[in-house]
Amino acid sequence: MPRTGERGATLHDVAERAGVNVATASRALNEERRQLVGADTAKRVLAAAEALDYQPHPFGRGLKTNRSQTVGVLVPDLTNPLYPPIVRGIDDALSAAGYTPLIANTDNDPERERQSFDALASRQVDGFIFATALRRHPLLAEAAERGLTLALVLRGTSAARLPGAAVDERAGMRSTLAHLRELGHRRVGYVAGPQEMSPPYERRRAFLALRKGMELDGDPDLVRVARSFAIADGRRLAGELLAATRPPTAIVAANDQLALGCLDAIAEAGLRCPRDISVVGCNDMPLADRITPALTTVRVPQYELGRKSAELLLQGLEAGGDPLGTVRLVPTLIIRHTTGAISGGR
Amino acid sequence: MPRTGERGATLHDVAERAGVNVATASRALNEERRQLVGADTAKRVLAAAEALDYQPHPFGRGLKTNRSQTVGVLVPDLTNPLYPPIVRGIDDALSAAGYTPLIANTDNDPERERQSFDALASRQVDGFIFATALRRHPLLAEAAERGLTLALVLRGTSAARLPGAAVDERAGMRSTLAHLRELGHRRVGYVAGPQEMSPPYERRRAFLALRKGMELDGDPDLVRVARSFAIADGRRLAGELLAATRPPTAIVAANDQLALGCLDAIAEAGLRCPRDISVVGCNDMPLADRITPALTTVRVPQYELGRKSAELLLQGLEAGGDPLGTVRLVPTLIIRHTTGAISGGR
DNA sequence: ATGAAAGCGCTAACAG
DNA sequence: CTGTTAGCGCTTTCAT
Numbered sequence: 001m002p003r004t005g006e007r008g009a010t011l012h013d014v015a016e017r018a019g020v021n022v023a024t025a026s027r028a029l030n031e032e033r034r035q036l037v038g039a040d041t042a043k044r045v046l047a048a049a050e051a052l053d054y055q056p057h058p059f060g061r062g063l064k065t066n067r068s069q070t071v072g073v074l075v076p077d078l079t080n081p082l083y084p085p086i087v088r089g090i091d092d093a094l095s096a097a098g099y100t101p102l103i104a105n106t107d108n109d110p111e112r113e114r115q116s117f118d119a120l121a122s123r124q125v126d127g128f129i130f131a132t133a134l135r136r137h138p139l140l141a142e143a144a145e146r147g148l149t150l151a152l153v154l155r156g157t158s159a160a161r162l163p164g165a166a167v168d169e170r171a172g173m174r175s176t177l178a179h180l181r182e183l184g185h186r187r188v189g190y191v192a193g194p195q196e197m198s199p200p201y202e203r204r205r206a207f208l209a210l211r212k213g214m215e216l217d218g219d220p221d222l223v224r225v226a227r228s229f230a231i232a233d234g235r236r237l238a239g240e241l242l243a244a245t246r247p248p249t250a251i252v253a254a255n256d257q258l259a260l261g262c263l264d265a266i267a268e269a270g271l272r273c274p275r276d277i278s279v280v281g282c283n284d285m286p287l288a289d290r291i292t293p294a295l296t297t298v299r300v301p302q303y304e305l306g307r308k309s310a311e312l313l314l315q316g317l318e319a320g321g322d323p324l325g326t327v328r329l330v331p332t333l334i335i336r337h338t339t340g341a342i343s344g345g346r
Numbered sequence: 347m348p349r350t351g352e353r354g355a356t357l358h359d360v361a362e363r364a365g366v367n368v369a370t371a372s373r374a375l376n377e378e379r380r381q382l383v384g385a386d387t388a389k390r391v392l393a394a395a396e397a398l399d400y401q402p403h404p405f406g407r408g409l410k411t412n413r414s415q416t417v418g419v420l421v422p423d424l425t426n427p428l429y430p431p432i433v434r435g436i437d438d439a440l441s442a443a444g445y446t447p448l449i450a451n452t453d454n455d456p457e458r459e460r461q462s463f464d465a466l467a468s469r470q471v472d473g474f475i476f477a478t479a480l481r482r483h484p485l486l487a488e489a490a491e492r493g494l495t496l497a498l499v500l501r502g503t504s505a506a507r508l509p510g511a512a513v514d515e516r517a518g519m520r521s522t523l524a525h526l527r528e529l530g531h532r533r534v535g536y537v538a539g540p541q542e543m544s545p546p547y548e549r550r551r552a553f554l555a556l557r558k559g560m561e562l563d564g565d566p567d568l569v570r571v572a573r574s575f576a577i578a579d580g581r582r583l584a585g586e587l588l589a590a591t592r593p594p595t596a597i598v599a600a601n602d603q604l605a606l607g608c609l610d611a612i613a614e615a616g617l618r619c620p621r622d623i624s625v626v627g628c629n630d631m632p633l634a635d636r637i638t639p640a641l642t643t644v645r646v647p648q649y650e651l652g653r654k655s656a657e658l659l660l661q662g663l664e665a666g667g668d669p670l671g672t673v674r675l676v677p678t679l680i681i682r683h684t685t686g687a688i689s690g691g692r
Numbered sequence: 693a694t695g696a697a698a699g700c701g702c703t704a705a706c707a708g
Numbered sequence: 709c710t711g712t713t714a715g716c717g718c719t720t721t722c723a724t
Contacts, residue, residue: 007412010717021695026719033719038693055468059405059414060717063700066353068405078430081632085425088451095450100469103449104441105434122401123446260636285633286427290606292638356701367711372703379703384709406701409716696723707712 009052011060017048025049029056062124071313072120073103074113074139075131081285082255082302086131086153089306097314099126106132108197113139121146127313129153131306135198149316152326153309155198161324163316165308167199168328172298173206173252175333176280177214179296180250184342185278187217189241189248191234191258192225200254203282207252222248226258234261235268242269242277249342250278256285256297263291263338274340284334293337300331355398357406363394371395375402408470417659418466419449420459421477427631428601428648432477432499435652443660445472452478454543459485467492473659475499477652481544495662498672499655501544507670509662511654513545514674518644519552519598521679522626523560525642526596530688531624533563535587535594537580537604538571546600549628553598568594572604580607581614588615588623595688596624602631602643609637609684620686630680639683646677 015025020041027033028045037045048054062068073090075083087103094101102125104116113132117139120128127149130140135155140162143150152164180188190207193200204223212218221244224237234253241248242265253259259281266273273279273293281288281297288295308327315323361371366387373379374391383391394400408414419436421429433449440447448471450462459478463485466474473495476486481501486508489496498510526534536553539546550569558564567590570583580599587594588611599605605627612619619625619639627634627643634641654673661669 007716011719012717022718023696023720024694027694030719036693041693057409057717058469059409060700061719062405063403063409063702063717064719066700077434078424079434081427084430087424091449091451095465100448100465102446103437105437119441119446123404287631287633287637291633291636353700357703358701368701369703369712370710373710376703382709387709403701406716407703409701409718410703412716694724696721698719698721700718702716703714705712705714708710 007057009049009054010057011054013052014045014048014054017052018044020045029054067126068124069098070100070102070123070125071310071317072117072123072125072128073101073131074106074116074120074128075103076108077105078103079105082283082300083131085302086306086309089303089308090129090131090153090310091306093307093310093314097318099314099317101129108132108134117143121148127151127317129309129313130155131309135196135201149313151309151313151316153305156202156326163309163312163323163325163327165305165312165327165329166202167300167305168330169199169202169206170210171328172282172300172331172333173203173210175331176252176298177207177210177216179333179335179339180252180278180280181214181216183250183278183339185248185250186215186342187219187222187246187248187250189222189238189251190224191237191241191251191253191262192223193229193254193258194227195225203254217248219246226254229255229257231257231261231264234258235264236261238262238265239268242266242271248277250280250339252280254282256281256283256288256295259295259297259338260291263295273338276343278339278342280333280339289336296336296339297334298331299334301329305329353403355395355400356403357400359398360391360394360400363398364390366391375400413472414470415444416446416448416469416471417656417663418463418469418471418474419447419477420452420462420466420474421449422454423451424449425451428629428646429477431648432652432655435649435654436475436477436499436656437652439653439656439660443664445660445663447475454478454480463489467494473497473663475655475659476501477655481542481547495659497655497659497662499651502548502672509655509658509669509671509673511651511658511673511675512548513646513651514676515545515548515552516556517674518628518646518677518679519549519556521677522598522644523553523556523562525679525681525685526598526624526626527560527562529596529624529685531594531596532561532688533565533568533592533594533596535568535584535597536570537583537587537597537599537608538569539575539600539604540573541571549600563594565592572600575601575603577603577607577610580604581610582607584608584611585614588612588617594623596626596685598626600628602627602629602634602641605641605643605684606637609641619684622689624685624688626679626685635682642682642685643680644677645680647675651675 015022028042106113192204226233284299361368374388452459538550572579630643630645
């Protein structure tokens with residue numbers, strides 16, 4: 001027979017041992033209601049609980065309070081190195097507050113997303129953190145309707161003005177463009193990521209907005225949009241950029257994968273990076289420092305992003321009066337070897 | 347006020363709508379007990395449930411059945427690229443069976459491990475999957491005692507003969523040594539990982555056992571044991587190997603990180619890989635193919651390992667009569683550019 | 693300050 | 709075949 005966890009001591013046991021009623025025991029055990037109980041009684045109850053190693057049963061409690069101390073975390077794909085640190089940040093913040101995350105992968109697939117959402121909702125999560133990157137999202141409205149508390153991570157302001165933590169894309173872009181300008185680049189290309197996701201969208205907007213004020217070439221042909229983050233896409237688009245009449249002297253990519261593709265295209269064109277052309281990635285994925293040449297990239301504070309989003313959620317969960325708006329965390333440009341001074345010959 | 351998920355339709359609602367008693371409704375909704383109920387009644391109940399979008403409340407059910415349909419997954423660190431695919435495999439298998447994983451990171455820290463274990467146990471998980479790599483583990487005994495169903499992943503046979511999925515280390519090692527032999531290597535060094543973890547332990551044993559029968563040099567000085575998987579450790583130990591009177595012509599490392607360290611040591615010694623010396627890693631971490639030279643490594647079937655361990659757990663959970671023993675999954679040698687024919691000059 | 697009792701949603705034992 | 713009932717563990721009125 002499939003055995004399952006033996007039941008431990010119940011509140012009833014504790015009450016009995018302390019010689020009080022379960023109601024009294026319950027009060028004594030609850031921080032906030034403890035004062036409603038005699039000081040010595042409380043002490044006895046606590047002692048009894050301690051002695052029996054009493055753990056409140058979450059189902060009994062949940063049934064009564066309609067809360068699970070649990071939150072759903074919807075993430076596109078744990079296998080994408082962008083997310084694990086975020087999830088750890090979420091986990092750490094949540095755990096510290098006595099909440100447990102329920103993590104589900106969505107693969108950015110609406111159907112899977114819906115299933116995961118339903119599954120977690122039916123598990124009575126108290127709220128959700130959407131790490132999923134789609135900009136428009138039907139689930140958000142539905143979740144709000146169901147009375148669930150929400151927070152976003154890695155997404156800019158949503159229509160619903162939900163609390164969330166996101167990257168300060170303008171700051172990141174400003175650092176990278178300033179770096180390139182200093183190296184003498186004026187004509188810099190951009191390989192954008194899929195625009196239905198929030199970060200790539202904002203990143204491209206930031207590029208467009210910032211290059212104007214920074215004496216960079218405003219040629220619209222310098223911007224290409226990838227349909228995915230696949231290396232092959234980066235390679236193809238960078239190839240187009242390089243084949244143009246006036247190719248850029250530097251390429252900024254929306255993430256490290258695309259940057260890898262750019263590197264491939266550059267090699268394919270018989271050029272050398274950074275001698276002939278510079279490349280900047282984004283996210284600083286593991287081993288980005290070990291490829292050749294080591295990738296200059298924008299490091300986003302993944303852990304802190306996760307942590308912050310969880311804190312915002314908790315705020316909504318505990319304090320009420322939902323915290324509004326998006327907290328922007330500033331990324332750091334990590335200068336390595338794919339960026340260099342503009343080559344004399346070009 | 348912190349709102350929380352509204353309650354949906356209850357069994358009571360469904361019963362009422364179908365004009366039957368809750369008990370009947372319960373029976374009709376339960377696959378196995380459905381036959382105890384009139385065919386048309388069942389149909390009415392199902393229809394009512396459908397209409398009301400009824401979702402059974404897990405707490406009500408759990409309180410009664412003493413099961414949560416939930417399993418704890420203890421993993422050292424999601425941030426280590428070895429684990430996310432494993433976790434996805436676990437998630438996929440578990441989800442398909444109606445179970446939800448509760449994931450906790452332990453950092454291989456006994457205290458954190460204990461906390462996570464307690465937290466999950468008090469959340470009433472029905473079982474645990476230990477992806478944590480320590481060979482000896484006090485928690486295992488305790489979990490078994492509490493009547494929890496267990497499975498291991500990435501660990502060889504334990505004292506308790508628990509079901510689990512692990513890498514067939516001998517097969518992996520045989521492929522890599524055969525490959526090296528074919529290239530002419532006879533004197534191959536080994537940089538082992540921390541021996542208190544199961545895979546590095548088994549991997550080293552496999553190396554030791556196999557090199558005998560494969561006409562490889564049995565020099566004990568050829569084997570070094572790292573205290574951690576840090577790149578710096580790999581570098582230091584490989585450095586020792588290279589500084590020996592008769593250095594190896596190839597080095598096998600217990601994982602890719604250590605292999606990276608070996609590459610550093612080789613460069614530092616003024617040697618070239620693979621011209622002067624070959625290196626083989628293990629795990630095939632992301633971008634292992636993009637470093638220079640591209641790393642020859644052993645790819646372990648992470649996803650399948652996770653999946654298999656979850657299936658074994660489910661078997662123990664549902665069928666009872668725990669499945670015993672360890673399933674061994676065969677890894678694949680991925681030959682890239684850090685291995686080459688033994689150099690004539692040495 | 694404490695106790696009695698109800699009830700959250702569900703299943704199972706027992707009647708009919 | 710279906711209904712009645714009890715009770716899983718907990719919190720929360722309502723009494724006292």
